[in-house]
Amino acid sequence: MEARLKAVLARVRMALREDSSIMTLEDALDALGRQGVADAGRCEIPVEQVVGTVSRSADFDRGFQLVNPALADRWQQIARAVRDGADFPPVDVVRLGDMYFVRDGHHRVSVARSLGRPTIAARVQSICTTAYAMACLTIAHLPSKAAERMFLERVPLPDDVRTDLWLDEPAQWLRLADAAEAWAYRSTMAGRRLTDRDRMASQWWDREVLPVIERLRADGAVLPLRDVQAYVTALATRDRLGSLDWSPAVTAHLRP
Template identity: 45%
Template sequence: MGKSWVPRPWSRLGRSAVEAALMLDEVVTTLGRCELDPSTRLHTGHRLAATVPIEQIVGSVARHGDFDRDFTPRRRELRERRDHLATLGPAVTATAVALVRVGELYFVEDGHHRVSLARARGQLALDASVRSICTVAWACACLTRGDLADKAAERDFLAEVPLPDPALRQLWLDDPAGYGRLADAARAWSDHAGHTCPDPDCVMDTAAAAAWWDLEVLPLARVLADLARGRDTDTTGEPSPADRYLSTLSAPASEPRPNRDPGPAEAGDHT
């Protein structure tokens, strides 16, 4: 939706109580691993040096239940080990940690106590060695364990409508039950536009999915956003493009869908 689009907070849980750190396996299983991508192999992959925002380090590769999402140790012996680490000086505490990146989230592979200590000291970033895992659904920075069921519905939708990466950041729905209607709309548009598939049960190809998003969803969502801003100048927490588009599918027959500006991208034949 451009720079004016302000997404509403994603998590349904809020942060009144700090939950346990996310586990890499549960998140990757829920989001779905990308196929045919070497970075999806959990114990291999090219590492890159990076400086990572500490607030995006929210999980662990293997240490279940030892730390919360803010990397506060959850047992006394772990707190004591972190406190001992603080006495060892920068030669130890400043050593780069090993992380796994999934979308905007990072999971600790090695260096849990260094992350915990940095958090306690109020550091904003850490030097790290990072490898990435590709997932079907996007992992936003505010993802919590309570959101995983919704992300599973998004993953299933993307298995049918394989949108390109830029669209994934705008895909979320307030009600995940809407993904079925969204998939039906994508297939109907694709058929109407001439993106035919020889097998009636086949998945849309990526070109057809991208065309539906760019030529149908985004233009209509922009029109609806402009209409809404004409009535209310507060854009905080406004719907995502996907939610705006879905609202037109749910509108009563007496309410015609707003005319959309096709824009320059539709000047050619996309069939």
């Protein structure tokens, strides 16, 4: 019994370490997909949105708490200097969406967080990604974001839609892409002209997804807050009913 308990606790501690581990820029870009790069110059950035690193994943956790004891003395020196009003150069970061990854200045970010500083001066390079990087992302979310990236490569939704996309399960993105392409096929067979994937994606969202959500909510259906989650929930219900249209039976199954 004692050995089993130790094994369970060890697994729990490992899970907690993985959940709090700091994300690397390389892992994030592998999942989200790299597009354009631009320099944003020097500005003040929110300290709480600095949640990743370019190369020092063994020294700090996601909250930029020090996890490498060999760096404790250096950390204390910087902390004392900051409290005494020392003027440090801006940190060097890479921005993905709402997330910042530190290239240089890890100790300064860590100290700023520990002191409750709301912002920190930074030199920022921005990288646009296919899937949007929300500040709440953790390593555990990367498989779903990678699936989202693959969905967006098939269904390239407009930028203003991408920033609010969120699904928990990677398989949901595959199902959603299949649904969008099936809608495009039916639309083409009905004589609607869809000249490219960008146009297909935009029209699918505007003419299929949003009207379905509005109709279901107006009929009293209980759906998640985000539009894409609401549509996937309704789509799964429709599929279970074996229907190809949005019949009143779908709404009935989604009512409280």
